Amino acid sequence: MSPVTLAEIVAALGGELFGDATLPISRLAPLDRADPAALSFLANPRYAAQLATTQAAAVIVAPALREAAAARGAVIVTADPYLYFARLTQWWAARTRRRAVAGVHPSAVIGAGVRLHPSASIGAFAVIDDGTEIGADAVIGPHSHIGADAFVGAGTRFGGRVTLGDACRIGARGIVHAGVVIGADGFGFAPQALDAGGRWEKIEQLGAVRIGDDVEIGANTCIDRGALDDTVIDEGVKLDNLIQVGHNVRIGAHCAMAGCVGIAGSAKIGRHCTVGGGAIILGHLELVDHVHITAATVITRSILKAGQYSGLFPFDDNASWEKNAATLRQLHSLRERLRALEKKS
């Protein structure tokens, strides 16, 4: 891939350029690993000292750091360097990545009444069942399976072997990574009485999954279909890998959740929430907008006030942990003993 000049980058993405506009840029790199062909960025002022030592051809900085950065060479000044960097990576990827070829791979199996936009790309061994619609510029990766009467919006890209179940819908400009399963059955059973056998009687899941625009879903994540109503993921939601979203969950717009999160059935999560890796949200709870859950925290009741919530056991060297954990099992009685002492004193 031939290099680009700083001038080309600023022409495409904006920002104020100081220094040699003809400098050729061959790669993007963090400050501490940049070479003289790299463009780097300084998003966190904590790392400002790296300006003095970086080998980067140029650095993207906020206005406050313009002078410090310009002292060492070319600089792009912008209000939010991290956001600028994000858009730069998008521009870079658009330049360098292979584009999916429009059309249907000859091996794909396309059902009856499927409406494929001619600009969509359907990969090898993809299976698209009857009555489904695939929008303009959508990309369906190899080995993907789109059920019947489903919908994939314009510009949405599926990696390889994605499953989108019957009647499930995803909006425009989404990204769904390999191995994702959207629309498997929610986990619903009615318990038979134990004296009648204690079997679990399946509740067929008659709802679907509806996903808004600009949603990204990480590898091997699962979003179950609803029992009667739909499971709903609103626009702009970003889900990492290996997340479980139970039936009839609703995730509000612009939430972001890290890997290995589990959301049990019918939880309702507000807008602009974040959930750290491995956290669990129990079923039928409600979280209002702007709730932030720390990694590995288990949410056991609704949260009606915005803020940060946590609940993880602090780790320690094993011996210290063992002593404290053992004492934890006597905590309630310690409190009683403390009370008794207080009364005495």
Add this chain to the structure above:
Amino acid sequence: MSPVTLAEIVAALGGELFGDATLPISRLAPLDRADPAALSFLANPRYAAQLATTQAAAVIVAPALREAAAARGAVIVTADPYLYFARLTQWWAARTRRRAVAGVHPSAVIGAGVRLHPSASIGAFAVIDDGTEIGADAVIGPHSHIGADAFVGAGTRFGGRVTLGDACRIGARGIVHAGVVIGADGFGFAPQALDAGGRWEKIEQLGAVRIGDDVEIGANTCIDRGALDDTVIDEGVKLDNLIQVGHNVRIGAHCAMAGCVGIAGSAKIGRHCTVGGGAIILGHLELVDHVHITAATVITRSILKAGQYSGLFPFDDNASWEKNAATLRQLHSLRERLRALEKKS
């Protein structure tokens, strides 16, 4: 799909009908979202007040609520409304869902000596290796891979891209959702001494997986093959999505486990147990029948008495949690200080 009458429903599923038997039902819905074309149900007496406000055409209730329900319109009375509702969803799905077509999709790759029942349905791009047997009315979804000398019982349905490894068996009437991997290698290694390199020497996993009848397995769940003996899942077990079942685990009949559970190798779990989402059961433990594990709990020793067991850190606003968590690391010394005070007083 044309509506059905209440009379047809009661003819198929039983229950005592009060009110207009000719009412047309177009959908099933929860009380609070039902419209006049919907049949709803009241399983939890806590929601009895919704009877007054629901728009449902008719409601399924227990005998104790017959009068309250009949006051507002048609009603189906049955001893266990939730169980009735479950069977109703099954009947409904059987009416409305596309049925898999019997026969082998022309793209499927079928090995030597494979015995396929003529009523079985083998999807596009499925691969079935030598010597395997697929029972009557079984459905193997697209992109599934059944290893050699495996067995799929009558009526068992695999979603798309399910893996069933060599020599693994699943009984009748099972449901296996997309992305499930049954029969990958268990995680077994012998550690080399550190001074010899500290490598992990693979223990080849020579056992298989045996799954009983009426088992449901959620999307992207993994059940490993045994090291020498088999991993065994007994009849009627229900596993949600993204569960890990290690090698040589045994799960007793009619257990149910929610998403993201992990069961380490050689754990032995009794019958009729339930495990909440994200719980972990360590290896080589035994749980007797009727043990119930709360979500996100880590089971570190065997449980020999039926009951509910828990162990999760209560979450709090971040500031409160930080104070308590920090103090937790001094808990053992607090106990010592309390003791000293008690001696003094």
Add this chain to the structure above:
Amino acid sequence: MSPVTLAEIVAALGGELFGDATLPISRLAPLDRADPAALSFLANPRYAAQLATTQAAAVIVAPALREAAAARGAVIVTADPYLYFARLTQWWAARTRRRAVAGVHPSAVIGAGVRLHPSASIGAFAVIDDGTEIGADAVIGPHSHIGADAFVGAGTRFGGRVTLGDACRIGARGIVHAGVVIGADGFGFAPQALDAGGRWEKIEQLGAVRIGDDVEIGANTCIDRGALDDTVIDEGVKLDNLIQVGHNVRIGAHCAMAGCVGIAGSAKIGRHCTVGGGAIILGHLELVDHVHITAATVITRSILKAGQYSGLFPFDDNASWEKNAATLRQLHSLRERLRALEKKS
């Protein structure tokens, strides 16, 4: 499969044989389930009492147990019986398992400029994109998708439906189980200011994944590509099922991690570390060599000293847990009250 004699086993694997070298061995089995056609092993002296009762044809033991074992029949003596057993399983599997057939299945789709070693085996419906290289004796399972410009080393075996992304590399003698996704995008977004909409701006992930030799990766595990640099898994690492490895993580040689572990972005883990099932390691942390993390522990800061670290809430019967957990939320104030008492006394 016809049985082998003890003599053949010792000829292949070493060890000192005492007793009848012509004994036919038809299977490997644990001591307590061995029959007279089985070879068993005693790795843990705790189980030495089983020597008296096992039905095994012969037992593999350490020198210290030679006499006890020989008293009951044939015995193979070796310095490390567990390591011997591991190698025995490998030898056994090599004898008994079907070998992948060299060559490309006619249904596979092979891109331009792909270099396939003639001894490699490419399964049904595999897709290999342009410019990729597959080494000698490598096995690519059915429905696998290897991106462009990727590399699979000699002897590495992929199960069915493995994804290896563009430009990602794995060394020699690896084992990658079904459903694994290597090289999906890392989870990287720049947050827009809330008053500008609070959207998440995607940071395109321009790095790749580099995996060393002798690495095993369990079913449905995900390893994300790096943002700018690569995610790196060093030689000899063993990962169990359903593990999440974030972008730019580095895992040092000969680490082993159990199922359901999550490693957040840019964590750097030393050599010879072990991580128990369900543990979480937060991002940007560093763990030195020989750190051992207990199952379900959450690592929230760097660990600079080798050793065992833990942090899990001890489970209890539900009623006891509830009392202790409730008190836990007052722990900090209990400490204050204790302090007050101490001052008084």
